[in-house]
Amino acid sequence: MSLLDNLLTKIIRLYNNYKKDEIKSLEKHKDTLLNSIEKENNNKVILEQEKDIWINQHKSLENSYIMLIEILKNQGVVFEIPNRVQEVEEWDNLVFKYINSKYYFVNKNREIVCEVEDKYKEAIRHIVDNYKYSLLVIRKDKNKLKLQLRIILSS
Structure with missing residues (x-):
């Protein structure tokens, strides 16, 4: 090679x-x-x-x-809360008011009736933001109020 x-x-x-x-x-x-x-x-x-x-x-x-x-x-859902405001009568409508990161039940005179428990906060926020609602005093005793929350059917 x-x-x-x-x-x-x-x-x-x-x-x-x-x-x-x-x-x-x-x-x-x-x-x-x-x-x-x-x-x-x-x-x-x-x-x-x-x-x-x-x-x-x-x-x-x-x-x-x-x-x-x-x-x-x-x-609807029924809430039983303490009666601290005397101006609330049976069949009065209340509203939810958001103050300082808490929801309150407020009467027609814009007086706070009671604070909503924190465990209901997110559910109440969702209802207030997305639906028309009715919050009605269905019973008034000396020390307690019974409220009924209903979502109003939109037509």
């Missing part, structure tokens, strides 16, 4: 080794990408299951919300 043939054989061998190494590297990269794709597919399945759970919970809560609104429209 000539010197040129030897040189050409070495170059071909080096090139061949280089390409084999490159193929091995690409195979490793391919395996890494396939593993990553598999993990992402597993995550996608888990997220889709969680999404379905959240959708079902949302539907359930929405149905409960609709039923509660219907109860408020048809039957």
Whole structure:
């Protein structure tokens, strides 16, 4: 063999080794990408299951919300509060007033009748912001008032 043939054989061998190494590297990269794709597919399945759970919970809560609104429209909710203001009479309408991050029952003379408990704050805010309502004194005793809250059907 000539010197040129030897040189050409070495170059071909080096090139061949280089390409084999490159193929091995690409195979490793391919395996890494396939593993990553598999993990992402597993995550996608888990997220889709969680999404379905959240959708079902949302539907359930929405149905409960609709039923509660219907109860408020048809039957109302009764509050029993202390009677501290003497100007309140049976069949008077009261309103909710938002003062210093609290809701209060207020009479027609704009006097505070009673503070609404904090546990009702979000529900009252939602009703006040989204519906017309009636807050009626249905019974007056010496020490207590009975109020009925109803959502008014809009026509």
